[in-house]
Amino acid sequence: MMRTAIMLSVLVALFCGSASAGQNSAGFSPYVDAKGNISFPTDFRSTWVHLGTWVATSKPQAGMGAEQAAPVPGFHDVYTQTSSLRIYKKSGTWPDGSVIVMEVRALAWDDLATGHVMMEGDPLQWFMMVKDNKGRFPGNPIWGNGWGWAMFKPAAAAPNTVKDFKQDCFGCHEPASNDFIYRQGYPVLN
Numbered sequence: 001m002m003r004t005a006i007m008l009s010v011l012v013a014l015f016c017g018s019a020s021a022g023q024n025s026a027g028f029s030p031y032v033d034a035k036g037n038i039s040f041p042t043d044f045r046s047t048w049v050h051l052g053t054w055v056a057t058s059k060p061q062a063g064m065g066a067e068q069a070a071p072v073p074g075f076h077d078v079y080t081q082t083s084s085l086r087i088y089k090k091s092g093t094w095p096d097g098s099v100i101v102m103e104v105r106a107l108a109w110d111d112l113a114t115g116h117v118m119m120e121g122d123p124l125q126w127f128m129m130v131k132d133n134k135g136r137f138p139g140n141p142i143w144g145n146g147w148g149w150a151m152f153k154p155a156a157a158a159p160n161t162v163k164d165f166k167q168d169c170f171g172c173h174e175p176a177s178n179d180f181i182y183r184q185g186y187p188v189l190n
């Protein structure tokens with residue numbers, strides 16, 4: 001009787017364990033379905049590590065983006081899974097299934113005892129890259145050069161807006177020489 005109860009709880013734990021890891025049929029990432037569609041990880045802020053923050057205050061004065069009509073000011077807060085960071089620190093490469101999320105938030109201001117301070121306003125959008133070391137989705141235009149590429153707007157269950165990563169993302173990420181990541185902005189990686 002006792003033994004059956006233990007067996008049962010082990011089975012339940014195993015089942016729940018795999019369900020909460022969110023494995024799909026490809027067993028690759030909880031945020032990627034079998035066709036390569038990418039979904040948004042809502043839990044990253046409280047459970048992942050913060051790699052660093054960029055503060056874009058105006059449009060670039062020169063170089064890429066300088067030709068844009070409107071500047072895109074905001075905080076760019078970047079996160080990854082704790083387990084991915086641990087492996088990256090040892091090997092210098094992102095393990096399969098690593099996710100890097102960049103949350104863009106409006107710049108807000110206040111006058112406090114510490115000064116005229118800038119603080120984080122509403123979320124504006126999220127950029128996301130999912131590491132794929134196996135080239136799983138050949139011919140799928142949101143996958144390539146070792147990553148899946150996604151962008152989400154703040155609406156409930158908003159889909160990935162990337163149609164073709166080469167047009168939507170890669171032009172700006174090709175110059176980033178550390179596996180297309182702007183590593184210089186993340187003190188914990190350097």
Ligand code: HEC
Nearest residue numbers: 054065076100102127128129149150151168169172181182
């Ligand atoms: C106009 C150029 C530009 C475009 C287009 C662009 N990015 Fe970026 N991205 C950057 C720069 C520069 C950074 C780092 C500096 C910053 O965020 O201010 C960055 C940072 C990121 C980061 C944080 C990790 C890193 O590389 O440092 C992610 C994730 C990201 N971008 C994903 C995307 C995705 C997905 C797309 C396509 C939807 C995209 N980006 C389109 C220029 C761009």
